[in-house]
Amino acid sequence: MGKSQTVPEVMGENDVVDLLLRQHALIRDLFDEVEKAPAGERAEPFRRLVRLLAVHETAEEEIVHPYARHKIDGGEAVVEDRLAEEKEAKQLLVRMDEAGAEDPRFLTDLAALRAAVTAHARAEERYEFTQLRAETSEAERRAMAAGVKAAEAMAPTHPHPGVESATKNLLVGTPIAIMDRARDVIRDAMGKAS
Numbered sequence: 001m002g003k004s005q006t007v008p009e010v011m012g013e014n015d016v017v018d019l020l021l022r023q024h025a026l027i028r029d030l031f032d033e034v035e036k037a038p039a040g041e042r043a044e045p046f047r048r049l050v051r052l053l054a055v056h057e058t059a060e061e062e063i064v065h066p067y068a069r070h071k072i073d074g075g076e077a078v079v080e081d082r083l084a085e086e087k088e089a090k091q092l093l094v095r096m097d098e099a100g101a102e103d104p105r106f107l108t109d110l111a112a113l114r115a116a117v118t119a120h121a122r123a124e125e126r127y128e129f130t131q132l133r134a135e136t137s138e139a140e141r142r143a144m145a146a147g148v149k150a151a152e153a154m155a156p157t158h159p160h161p162g163v164e165s166a167t168k169n170l171l172v173g174t175p176i177a178i179m180d181r182a183r184d185v186i187r188d189a190m191g192k193a194s
Helices: 016-036 043-071 075-099 106-135 138-152 163-171 175-193
Strands: none
Touching: 016 043, 016 106, 016 138, 043 075, 043 106, 043 138, 043 175, 075 106, 075 175, 138 175
């Protein structure tokens, strides 16, 4: 990004599918950043990855999956498969967060987490997002995007001076605590959008 930002970045996409696809790309970039960071400097990019994964998965659970259950062919089964994948990744994420970036298993666990998250993202893109775009209106996807953006604002993907203190209270604690706060923000945003 060329200009300096002092607030959490919020993506310009107004279609929830475009927004989630862009988040998938950001997640891949953050995995790269964590992997390439020197051993003593992994904690900060890993914290940003944890935040983005937490708000991204919460947004999918709160916004995308309920629509998919009812709008797409075989939606119930598609969503159940995605939830099972998310549960596996969440358990590993929580364990890694508790152990910290200095843990000797960190890079091995990071590779396993990346593989699980990447497979999950591919399955969403193939089985859920394509059908969701076909079976929902532009207005529905725009309304869903509002909730995703509200959660996304909690999890800046790049360190911005001054932002950390503004978002700190929302972002401290375990991945599960972050997901709970993201859920509250999403429900509040979706309530205002309807």
